[in-house]
Amino acid sequence: MDYSKTLNLPQTKFPMxxxxxxxxxxxxxxxxxxxxxxxxRERKKNSPxxxxxDGPPYANGDIHLGQAFNKILKDIIVxxxxxxxxxxxFIPGWDxxxxxxxxxxxxxxxxxxxxxxxxxxxxxAREYAFSFVKRxxxxxxxxxxxxxxxxPYLTMNREYESxxxxxxxxxxxxxxxxxxxKPIYWCFNCQTALAEAEIEYKIKESxxxxxxxxxxxxxxxVSLDLPVYILIWTTTPWTLxxxxxxxxxxxxxxxxxxxxxxxxxxxxxxxxxxxxxKDKKGKELSSIQGKKLRGIKYLRPFxxxxxxxxxxxxxxxxEGTGCVHIAPGHGEEDYFLxxxxxxxxxxxxxxxxxxxxxxxxFEGIPVFEANSLIEKNLEERGxxxxxxxxxxSYPHCWRCGKPVIFRATPQSFLIVDKHDWRERAxxxxxxxxxxxxxxxxxxxxxxxxxxxxxxxxRQRYWGVGIPVVYCRRCKRPIINRQIVDxxxxxxxxxxxxxxxxxxxxxxxxxxxxxxxCGGDEFEKEKDIVDxxxxxxxxxxxxxxxxxxxxxxxxxxxxxxxxxxGWFQTSLLTSMALKDRPPYRKVxxxxxxxxxxxxxxxxSVGNVVDPQQIVKKYGAEILRLWxxxxxxxxxxxxxxxxxxxxxxxxxxxxxxxxxILGNLFDFSASKDKVEYERLRSVDRWILSRLQxxxxxxxxxxEDFRFHEAVQQIHGFTNNTLSAxxxxxLKDRLYTFPSTSSDRRAAQTVLFSLLVNLSKLVSPxxxxxxxxxxxxxxxxxxxxxxxxxxxxxPEVDPKLIDAELEEKWKRILEVRDVVLKRMEEARQSGKIxxxxxxxxxxxxxxxxxxxxxxxKLAELKEIFIVSxxxxxxxxxxxxxxxxxxxxxxxxxxxxxxxxxxxxxxPTLCERCWRVVENLT
Numbered sequence: 006m007d008y009s010k011t012l013n014l015p016q017t018k019f020p021m022x023x024x025x026x027x028x029x030x031x032x033x034x035x036x037x038x039x040x041x042x043x044x045x046r047e048r049k050k051n052s053p054x055x056x057x058x059d060g061p062p063y064a065n066g067d068i069h070l071g072q073a074f075n076k077i078l079k080d081i082i083v084x085x086x087x088x089x090x091x092x093x094x095f096i097p098g099w100d101x102x103x104x105x106x107x108x109x110x111x112x113x114x115x116x117x118x119x120x121x122x123x124x125x126x127x128x129x130a131r132e133y134a135f136s137f138v139k140r141x142x143x144x145x146x147x148x149x150x151x152x153x154x155x156x157p158y159l160t161m162n163r164e165y166e167s168x169x170x171x172x173x174x175x176x177x178x179x180x181x182x183x184x185x186x187k188p189i190y191w192c193f194n195c196q197t198a199l200a201e202a203e204i205e206y207k208i209k210e211s212x213x214x215x216x217x218x219x220x221x222x223x224x225x226x227v228s229l230d231l232p233v234y235i236l237i238w239t240t241t242p243w244t245l246x247x248x249x250x251x252x253x254x255x256x257x258x259x260x261x262x263x264x265x266x267x268x269x270x271x272x273x274x275x276x277x278x279x280x281x282x283k284d285k286k287g288k289e290l291s292s293i294q295g296k297k298l299r300g301i302k303y304l305r306p307f308x309x310x311x312x313x314x315x316x317x318x319x320x321x322x323x324e325g326t327g328c329v330h331i332a333p334g335h336g337e338e339d340y341f342l343x344x345x346x347x348x349x350x351x352x353x354x355x356x357x358x359x360x361x362x363x364x365x366x367f368e369g370i371p372v373f374e375a376n377s378l379i380e381k382n383l384e385e386r387g388x389x390x391x392x393x394x395x396x397x398s399y400p401h402c403w404r405c406g407k408p409v410i411f412r413a414t415p416q417s418f419l420i421v422d423k424h425d426w427r428e429r430a431x432x433x434x435x436x437x438x439x440x441x442x443x444x445x446x447x448x449x450x451x452x453x454x455x456x457x458x459x460x461x462x463r464q465r466y467w468g469v470g471i472p473v474v475y476c477r478r479c480k481r482p483i484i485n486r487q488i489v490d491x492x493x494x495x496x497x498x499x500x501x502x503x504x505x506x507x508x509x510x511x512x513x514x515x516x517x518x519x520x521x522c523g524g525d526e527f528e529k530e531k532d533i534v535d536x537x538x539x540x541x542x543x544x545x546x547x548x549x550x551x552x553x554x555x556x557x558x559x560x561x562x563x564x565x566x567x568x569x570g571w572f573q574t575s576l577l578t579s580m581a582l583k584d585r586p587p588y589r590k591v592x593x594x595x596x597x598x599x600x601x602x603x604x605x606x607x608s609v610g611n612v613v614d615p616q617q618i619v620k621k622y623g624a625e626i627l628r629l630w631x632x633x634x635x636x637x638x639x640x641x642x643x644x645x646x647x648x649x650x651x652x653x654x655x656x657x658x659x660x661x662x663x664i665l666g667n668l669f670d671f672s673a674s675k676d677k678v679e680y681e682r683l684r685s686v687d688r689w690i691l692s693r694l695q696x697x698x699x700x701x702x703x704x705x706e707d708f709r710f711h712e713a714v715q716q717i718h719g720f721t722n723n724t725l726s727a728x729x730x731x732x733l734k735d736r737l738y739t740f741p742s743t744s745s746d747r748r749a750a751q752t753v754l755f756s757l758l759v760n761l762s763k764l765v766s767p768x769x770x771x772x773x774x775x776x777x778x779x780x781x782x783x784x785x786x787x788x789x790x791x792x793x794x795x796x797p798e799v800d801p802k803l804i805d806a807e808l809e810e811k812w813k814r815i816l817e818v819r820d821v822v823l824k825r826m827e828e829a830r831q832s833g834k835i836x837x838x839x840x841x842x843x844x845x846x847x848x849x850x851x852x853x854x855x856x857x858x859k860l861a862e863l864k865e866i867f868i869v870s871x872x873x874x875x876x877x878x879x880x881x882x883x884x885x886x887x888x889x890x891x892x893x894x895x896x897x898x899x900x901x902x903x904x905x906x907x908x909p910t911l912c913e914r915c916w917r918v919v920e921n922l923t
Contacts, residue, residue, distance in 0.1 A: 025623020
């Protein structure tokens with residue numbers, strides 16, 4: 006007789022091989038066809054809100070790994086909150102304007118800014134941006150991210166653009182916006198101003214020169230017979246033609262030092278460094294406190310006019326000479342010192358980074374090329390004291406990657422100290438927002454303390470025009486509520502292109518005249534608004550306007566670079582408009598780096614394409630990798646990390662397959678066994694499951710997803726696969742199919758299946774949905790999608806601390822048993838555990854726990870054929886070879902195999918099962 010047909014061997018259509026790249030699109034079709042996201046919204050419309058506001062990525066290029074990581078993190082949170090009973094809508098957005106789109110489009114068109122009209126370029130830019138919105142939308146959806154994909158928010162939508170105009174006007178009316186000549190970061194390659202958030206720092210080699218400025222001897226507070234020079238140090242020789250002053254610190258001690266037949270003025274603490282440059286010892290002639298140097302005159306290096314020494318607290322002696330060359334048109338500190346001392350803001354450099362006619366010797370020459378010419382000129386005139394090269398961190402344009410300069414141009418600024426704005430923002434960071442990780446708060450505080458005024462204007466084509474007109478007669482800028490409202494209405498009707506297509510008069514009330522001079526001819530501002538302002542008002546344009554959202558948002562979640570980007574711009578605009586932060590919590594994740602911790606770079610060749618991972622392994626692997634990583638630090642990825650992720654996934658999937666394979670004949674409505682009739686080990690597993698639910702829920706609540714996965718993986722791999730599943734096999738396969746003991750095991754397996762599927766569903770969304778289809782076959786009245794169900798709640802009645810303590814002791818005994826069994830295998834005494842007879846000698850405390858179970862249950866726990874228990878002072882385990890013959894059906898050894906003439910190869914337990922079947 007073929008006894009294998011009498012066994013309850015596993016049966017399931019749930020495949021061992023996931024084939025995720027093929028299976029996931031089928032599940033995506035199911036979600037779309039069944040309108041799962043939309044139906045969740047309908048079901049949750051009266052539930053408590055949870056709003057995670059999406060920071061908009063740029064609508065250019067395919068999504069990169071950092072964007073995939075970010076969207077998956079958001080999706081995990083949104084799905085978890087949904088399962089917890091919240092109405093958690095997710096409205097994705099895109100940043101559509103600005104330099105990223107413009108720069109790429111100019112490259113693709115093969116033209117320069119001056120070769121194409123603004124109106125023509127804007128039409129192409131809109132089409133270009135929208136094409137990438139559609140492309141990226143499909144890429145994000147392929148990752149299994151739920152959201153309102155068909156109606157995202159786009160900063161180039163007419164409604165959004167009109168809000169940009171409106172809120173610019175509100176801030177101007179409140180007095181926050183001023184236009185002035187001020188040095189800002191300028192990219193002469195892109196020919197636009199840049200904000201701090203648009204700057205990347207890279208190592209650059211620059212000239213490092215020490216220059217002598219000749220002093221007017223009659224202005225010195227001391228009498229000296231030799232020529233006297235102020236010695237300055239700079240790494241930007243090109244700024245010397247714009248020099249207007251020299252700064253010294255009022256409290257630092259300065260000295261006049263004779264060196265090589267002339268006298269130089271430097272800070273005393275810098276003398277050794279200066280002497281080392283010349284490899285000569287100087288002679289100190291006189292010392293003087295910095296504040297007494299004020300008013301000393303000198304001859305400016307590229308002018309016949311005089312400059313003078315001013316006092317400034319920012320001067321230090323850590324490098325250089327303690328005497329700082331001041332060019333108010335080319336430096337932030339220089340600018341404020343110049344304003345304080347009524348100096349002109351002189352910046353003789355044009356948009357292309359070339360010297361203007363104000364510097365005749367170098368007119369038309371790019372400033373970086375002029376460095377060597379300036380050095381040569383100074384050397385020929387005897388003013389170059391020393392030169393060398395310096396490797397240092399230097400600001401570069403975030404988009405084109407070229408070095409930038411500091412250059413004074415007329416720009417519109419948000420004044421961050423107006424109405425205590427900065428102070429109010431810092432206070433809200435400290436007391437009104439939760440920062441995750443907590444160190445983010447300190448970072449944000451320090452950035453707010455140091456940030457300059459926000460340069461809002463950009464000299465580009467693609468963006469929302471600044472709603473300002475200029476009187477042609479008096480040249481004064483004009484912005485008021487009437488003008489802003491008219492512009493806003495026009496933009497709402499026709500989009501922001503209208504500002505660039507119509508005349509200025511179209512946006513003015515009938516009969517409007519200049520309030521300053523009465524003029525009646527006007528021209529429009531040509532600059533556009535900084536894209537960071539556009540995304541920075543999304544809390545108003547989206548969160549406050551969308552009915553399905555709630556202001557303020559519960560959570561903002563982006564990379565750590567957004568402390569100086571979107572987190573900060575959103576906070577500043579919200580504090581100015583509403584006097585409160587736009588978010589309750591801010592969660593920050595690190596950058597994606599390679600296995601060695603290096604930043605992803607095409608030139609280095611270490612870029613990992615998320616599309617390739619999805620195509621080769623499936624989005625589920627990308628989702629699991631996202632959850633496995635501790636995002637509090639930079640996040641690493643490599644082929645080895647992906648391999649580990651695949652292995653973790655395989656183990657979790659195999660757990661599902663084992664469970665489903667053993668539930669093929671189980672009906673949840675008919676076959677469930679009451680808790681009281683479960684075995685001790687079954688009740689222990691249910692108690693451990695409650696602990697798991699409790700801990701994993703806590704991890705999700707605290708956004709510690711890597712710990713949640715570790716908990717789930719540890720439970721499925723160690724508690725289930727390595728122990729519980731192993732000891733269940735005898736009960737599941739060999740016991741009568743409808744026996745109480747087998748149904749008890751199936752009852753627990755079904756509970757594990759449902760709860761584990763829900764616990765992983767925010768992360769392994771595709772697999773959880775796939776498993777849910779099988780769960781619905783077992784329990785027909787279940788919801789159509791796992792995402793219609795609710796998060797598992799801890800059942801306190803199933804937690805049994807006393808039972809857990811007993812099983813802790815039993816498992817300690819089992820650990821010793823396993824060691825002794827392995828020794829017996831190694832010695833050749835047995836080849837499998839079922840060939841063993843165990844003799845366990847133990848103290849009464851342990852024996853009493855073991856004796857609470859039937860001997861047959863104990864044999865299943867240790868997976869042996871025979872077992873004896875004896876009392877002893879300490880724990881001792883002996884392994885002997887089992888007596889009797891091997892049962893053909895259950896493979897246990899028994900002296901009674903052969904007693905039944907009809908079934909001579911079966912043990913007593915198995916022949917009774919078989920006889921009942923026949």
